Amino acid sequence: METHIPSNSDGTINHISRVRPTHPRRWLILFVVWGSFLLSYIDRVAWSSVAAPVGQSLGIAVGMLGAFVTAFYIGYVIANIVGGLVTDSLGGRKTLTFALIPLGIATFFFGNTQSLSTGVWIQLAMGLFAGADYSAGVKILTAWFGKDRGRAMGIYTTGTSLGVVIANAIVPSISASYGWEAAFRLLGIITFCWAIVTFVTIRETPSLAVQDRIRKSDFLAVLKNRNLIWLAIAGCGALWGTVGFGAWGNALMTKQYGISPVTAGSIIACFGVGAVIAKPTLGWLSDFRKGKRKEFAIGCLVCFAFLLFVFGHASTVTQFYVVAPLLGAAAFGYTPLLVAQVTEVVEEKFVGAAAGLTNAVWQMGSAAAPLFVGRVYGQTRSFELALVVLACGPLIGAVTLAFVASRKS
Template identity: 65%
Template sequence: METLRTGAAANACTDTASITETKPPAYRWVVLFVVWIAFLLSYVDRVAWSTVAAPVGHSLGISVALLGAFVTAFYVGYVLANITGGLITDTIGGKRTLVWAMIPLGIATFGFSFTRNLTVGFAVQFVMGIAAGADYSAGVKIITAWFGKDRGRAIGLYSTATSLALVIANAIVPSLATAFSWQTAFRALGAVTFAWAIVCVLLLRDSPLKALSVRISRREIGELVKNRNLVLLAFAGCGALWATVGFGAWGNALMTKQYGIAPVVAGSISALFGVGAVIAKPLLGWGSDLLRGRTKLLAIGVLLCFSAMLLVFAQCSTVLQFYLVAPFLGAVAFGYTPVLIAQVTQASGVKFAGAAAGLTNAVWQSGSAIAPIAVGQVYASTHSFFMALLTLAVGPVCGAVLLIFVNLRKAPAINDSTMRSDSTPAVASN
């Protein structure tokens, strides 16, 4: 039986080699679009609360210190789900994993509209996090299988979903809440998310070829966990996401609480924050493809700029100043993600791209889970806009220091030869 499986995998790899050596399949752009929209909707669902936290939190009787509790609840569930989500992705395939993440996420987002107190909201957001926990690793797995050595630019485009989600959430959710109600906004998001799961069923494919599903052994999981580069990248990303998600959760509320800026205006400022990120991500992802061997330096530079821009933003006090700084802060607050993801897939190889993405993202998102509560406590005790952002700025600096010790020279590079040898067995068939 093992011989048959090996032989079948070898034949599939030969076919993959011929595809790689000829013209890449055009359908990969359709695949990228489908997983991109799925990731965008997932992120809109998770940041929607942040856009209405200040006014709605008051109506629900939630204190300032606990406004970030719902975000933390989401990310606690998200971290737990990521631990197994990547392994599931490498076992049953990205398509099935993504579909089974989107369906319950749509239902839970719709259900959040019935929240009446902190306890219920916390529980529903936790469920939303569990449901969304595998979308990221599934997307990275599918993109790596379809794009191979060109994954940097593809991941750069894929990761713009989180930035554009901030623009959409800040532009639409507060307006819907004002015109109708915040409950209507969440019900609309839930319905659209569920509908896109159906689109994934109809259009998404795991790879250019029908391939064998390979279950990852315990020994291989152990090797991933012990991979020094992956460990360093995991904790570096944790420091970076600490600041990104912490700012996403508190940026609007801080501007509203500290300077009396209207929620709709604060939302438009955060929308510019997202615009800067949308522009920077594909450019930096493309740069990671061009700067092979020097990607680490690019990531370090972006993280240090992120910390610096947080401190610049902390010195702002007028709407005009916030408008001017927001796009530049957004560019570095999200721009590092395609660069780090590309390094993760290089450190793991294509075969374990899903598991590596899931496991590292679980560590990354632990920073996301802690930051909103930590910043809330700092602001509640100091009432200082600067101290809240200084708390966030520490994370990217720590991440940059950890990246200094990453060495990917001996890592399994994702190139044509890699695609021939191990990419196809790693993906499940439709």
């Protein structure tokens, strides 16, 4: 059984020990949910890894290379709002499966894109289909993990950073050998097949008990949670920097310094390696100091902003290789800390809605950053200024997190 966790009027949760028996199947559940998130993110960032050369072949202007990324995130933001509510109503298993199947189909057909307008519409559809994966995954893992939830969220969120590594390691190479169209068709097939694995493998809860469904009054209460609002704003600023760099890192190095797409992809892969190490490490450490998740996240965001500034003043391949893993650790390390805090400031039956709503706000930063940074670079051709613009996001996030109330004993 799990004890009821009363919440305070300010949105904090009184810290009562959760009695949740461990279940060996939870690691299989974590692996399948993580795999779903990983594939969804690879589909999301695959374009960024080949944007410069493929964009040129399609006749897309430099300033519009981020249009596909922005289109995806517009759909993703919309779907997150709806997806969180759907997750709390239908359950995480069905929501996750029904998100992956059409995502795989849309990713496959993106390989047929021949124009900017067609690509934008398909990426918008991909975002709409993928939008429910995050809240569904958080909902499922919250039900299966208790005292070690920080570690579980740390492993789960490595899907985004490892997705950057895999996308930048294989998509440019496949594109060079077989064409970029083949790369997207392959990703679509793999995503579709994993949806079947997800449906067959996942259970909602260890006990098979029916989870409470969210009501309209519950949803309104979630919207009024002040801690959730601060966390939403902080994550928006943080992802402004993370996704903006992920979308433009390759193209900026290629355009500014003439670095080959394969080498730039290798540098961004190092960026992802740092993130893969940082996420589970910080999540695991935060399980021992649950009351300090906020402070860990603030420190991570400040380091992120500083390292963006440092990367912006690098100019050689060696310098980029040195800074990239450190930047990746800071650029993604805060995510399990924010996700864990979201699950702690609401009751468990509201986790899907809370995760979906906060992620919708977070992804507004993701949607805006690629186009804004593209416009800045297109007008100024300044690598340094583009990185400074990105650094503003995590700085705002760090300041906002200071207003989140600490968990009460």
